[in-house]
Amino acid sequence: xxxxxxxRDVNAGMSLTEDRIIGARARLLEGIDAGRAAxxxxxxxxxxxxxxGAVAGVAAATAGVVVxxxxxxxxxxxxxxxxxxxxxxxxxxxxPHPAPTGGTGITEPFPGTTPQAGQYLRxxxxxxxxxxxxxxVSTYQWFYRPTQYPPISAALLRSFSSLTVPAxxxxxxxxSYGPSNERIRFYPEDQGPGGEAAWDTLLPxxxxxxxxxxxxxxxxxxxxxxGSLESYAQYPQDPAALLQYFRDLAQGxxxxxxxxxxxxxxxxxxxxxxxxxxxxxxxxxxxxELSPRAEVVSADxxxxxxxxxxxxxxxxxTTTVSIDTSTGWVxxxxxxxxxxxxxxxxxxxxxxxxxxxxxxVSIVDAIP
Numbered sequence: 001x002x003x004x005x006x007x008r009d010v011n012a013g014m015s016l017t018e019d020r021i022i023g024a025r026a027r028l029l030e031g032i033d034a035g036r037a038a039x040x041x042x043x044x045x046x047x048x049x050x051x052x053g054a055v056a057g058v059a060a061a062t063a064g065v066v067v068x069x070x071x072x073x074x075x076x077x078x079x080x081x082x083x084x085x086x087x088x089x090x091x092x093x094x095x096p097h098p099a100p101t102g103g104t105g106i107t108e109p110f111p112g113t114t115p116q117a118g119q120y121l122r123x124x125x126x127x128x129x130x131x132x133x134x135x136x137v138s139t140y141q142w143f144y145r146p147t148q149y150p151p152i153s154a155a156l157l158r159s160f161s162s163l164t165v166p167a168x169x170x171x172x173x174x175x176s177y178g179p180s181n182e183r184i185r186f187y188p189e190d191q192g193p194g195g196e197a198a199w200d201t202l203l204p205x206x207x208x209x210x211x212x213x214x215x216x217x218x219x220x221x222x223x224x225x226x227g228s229l230e231s232y233a234q235y236p237q238d239p240a241a242l243l244q245y246f247r248d249l250a251q252g253x254x255x256x257x258x259x260x261x262x263x264x265x266x267x268x269x270x271x272x273x274x275x276x277x278x279x280x281x282x283x284x285x286x287x288x289e290l291s292p293r294a295e296v297v298s299a300d301x302x303x304x305x306x307x308x309x310x311x312x313x314x315x316x317x318t319t320t321v322s323i324d325t326s327t328g329w330v331x332x333x334x335x336x337x338x339x340x341x342x343x344x345x346x347x348x349x350x351x352x353x354x355x356x357x358x359x360x361v362s363i364v365d366a367i368p
């Protein structure tokens with residue numbers, strides 16, 4: 001969960017899937033940073049293209065439904081603050097193996113993973129993105145590359161976000177995004193004369209941290225708010241019925257011909273948010289296991305990794321989700337777009353995901 005999830009528009013006729021969210025994120029990243037060469041601009045919704053979804057929980061997969069032209073922001077809820085001297089990546093108290101007596105009771109799934117009165121659920125996310133730079137002075141992810149010419153370089157960038165959810169979900173949710181665009185590596189390593197400077201111009205490293213708050217969940221105006229108990233009440237409580245619910249949402253969407261793929265990504269998206277209640281996570285995890293598109297590729301020390309290959313609106317891609325089965329929390333997720341249509345100009349290694357997110361989830365006694 002990060003600053004991109006603040007931007008959400010809903011169209012009841014379509015489902016918001018992971019591949020659409022990723023496309024939105026890439027263009028939002030470019031739009032935000034391109035406008036900050038001189039001064040940080042505030043953020044808000046302003047339509048140009050729409051990635052829509054009827055399912056509020058799916059907006060939690062990474063970013064909400066976004067539409068971009070110029071970026072300006074709601075109210076005084078968002079502010080930029082100087083980066084603290086402490087490492088913003090420092091997690092709170094981590095509970096990878098919660099005590100069996102924790103949580104709401106012994107009958108609750110994943111005991112010990114529900115914050116009690118006065119406590120908070122804390123989700124820290126490290127987001128890595130593989131971006132390409134073209135000769136036309138722009139950056140983009142692979143699926144969004146121009147067809148008329150190959151990219152001239154690539155960069156693996158890293159950003160950070162956090163979300164603090166109160167035990168009483170009707171209370172104040174506090175999130176942050178930043179630092180952002182830290183360089184992990186370039187492809188090729190030697191960028192040549194002006195290469196790194198070009199990246200600095202297009203996507204400068206931002207040490208600032210944007211902070212935001214919402215009351216009662218994510219979304220602001222669209223009800224039910226994402227993450228509220230009401231938002232989860234819309235889902236069937238049976239895993240098989242839940243899968244069919246998402247299949248039905250995807251039916252008739254010309255931009256998502258892969259109905260089964262859309263369904264499994266919607267299921268995975270709610271799990272990836274990491275803030276769904278324990279009972280909801282249990283149902284969605286069972287639904288994921290039921291999907292014929294979710295293949296178990298590894299199981300080690302209680303961490304099970306599922307792989308899903310789908311054909312989305314921007315082409316085929318492979319998503320992986322690693323889940324701690326003792327908590328129902330996702331520890332890592334990746335997305336790699338297929339290069340089946342030719343990888344001309346792709347200078348990055350084939351084992352580098354286009355998107356990688358790693359999560360640290362904890363229960364804390366105060367907002368950091």
